[in-house]
Amino acid sequence: MNYKISHKTEYSYTHPVNLCYNEARLSPRSFAHQDCSESQFVVEPEPKECRERQDFFGNTVYYFTIQQPHNQLTVTVTSRVNVKDREMQLNFAEHLTWEEVQQQLQTDQNHGILEMRQYVLDSPMVPMMPELHAYAEKSFAKGQPLLEVVDDLTTRLYTDFTYDPNFTTIATPLADVIKHRRGVCQDFAHLGIGCLRALGLAARYVSGYIETVPPPDQEPLEGADASHAWFSVYLPQLGWVDFDPTNNQIPADQHITVAWGRDYADVTPLKGVVFGSGTHELSVSVDCQRLF
Numbered sequence: 001m002n003y004k005i006s007h008k009t010e011y012s013y014t015h016p017v018n019l020c021y022n023e024a025r026l027s028p029r030s031f032a033h034q035d036c037s038e039s040q041f042v043v044e045p046e047p048k049e050c051r052e053r054q055d056f057f058g059n060t061v062y063y064f065t066i067q068q069p070h071n072q073l074t075v076t077v078t079s080r081v082n083v084k085d086r087e088m089q090l091n092f093a094e095h096l097t098w099e100e101v102q103q104q105l106q107t108d109q110n111h112g113i114l115e116m117r118q119y120v121l122d123s124p125m126v127p128m129m130p131e132l133h134a135y136a137e138k139s140f141a142k143g144q145p146l147l148e149v150v151d152d153l154t155t156r157l158y159t160d161f162t163y164d165p166n167f168t169t170i171a172t173p174l175a176d177v178i179k180h181r182r183g184v185c186q187d188f189a190h191l192g193i194g195c196l197r198a199l200g201l202a203a204r205y206v207s208g209y210i211e212t213v214p215p216p217d218q219e220p221l222e223g224a225d226a227s228h229a230w231f232s233v234y235l236p237q238l239g240w241v242d243f244d245p246t247n248n249q250i251p252a253d254q255h256i257t258v259a260w261g262r263d264y265a266d267v268t269p270l271k272g273v274v275f276g277s278g279t280h281e282l283s284v285s286v287d288c289q290r291l292f
Helices: 098-107 111-119 130-136 146-160 174-180 185-198
Strands: 002-024 034-044 049-054 060-066 070-083 203-210 226-235 239-243 255-261 270-276 280-291
Touching: 034 060, 070 255, 098 111, 098 146, 098 226, 130 174, 130 185, 146 185, 146 226, 146 239, 174 185, 185 203, 185 226, 203 280, 226 255, 226 280
Parallel strands: none
Antiparallel strands: 002 060, 002 070, 002 270, 002 280, 034 070, 049 060, 203 226, 203 255, 226 239
C-alpha cells in the first residue's frame, strides 16, 4: 500500500522565543516491510543550522536550531511510503514456545540474540514492577507458542483498559495507568512491553501512524489521521512481530512505522530546548493519504 503522509506540528508562543534547539524523529523507516522513498522537512522560521543523522536504533533524526526571535514554530514533514502486507508467518502454533524463547534470550551467545537482550531490561518509561508480572502471567500458560500468548495479552489489554485521551500525559507513570486502567496508545504499548519484559522476553516500542478510514458516505477530514504507537516482540525464527493493543490487531498495511526503541523516550517525535518566557499552544495534524 502506497501512502503520502503529511505531519504538521505548530507551536505558538505568548512571548518571543529567542533561541531553540530541536530534534525530530518524523521520517518513516525503510525495512523489510516498508520502504520510504521520500521524506521532506520544512521548518519555519528557517533554521540557522540543520543536519540529519541516524541514532543508535537506526531511526532518522533531524536536528535543527533557530537563532532568531519567533512567536511560532512550524515543522512540516511530507513522506511517501510503501507498506507491504505482513501476512507472513503468523500460524502461531508453528513457532517456539515462550519458555523456549525466554531460555534462548538468557543463554544463547549468538551475536543477534545478545543484541536483543537490551530489550529485556527495564527502560526509563517502562520500569520493572510486580504488577506487570502478575498481569502478564494470566496469558502465559505453560508450553504455549510465544505469538499465541502475546496475542492473548494484546486482547486482554484491549478489553481491560479504556482508551481515554484526557487521563494521561507523556509524564504519567505506568503505575497510574495500571491502577486506573485508562490511557492512550503510548500507555498500552508500554504496558505490553512491560508485561513481556517481566517474563524475560524482548519487546520494543514502535511509533508511527495508522490510516483511519471514514464511513463510506463521508470524505476524509484533513488532519484527522493520528500518530500512533504499538509494540513488537522478538521471536528468533522470525525477528520482530508487531502487536497493536489499542486496536486489538496485528499491524498490516495500514500501520506506517516511523521509529522504534526501548520506549517512548527513545523515539519522541519532536523535542527540544527553548530559551524564552511565557506559555505555548501546540497543534498537530496528520494526513495519511492512500495513493492508488
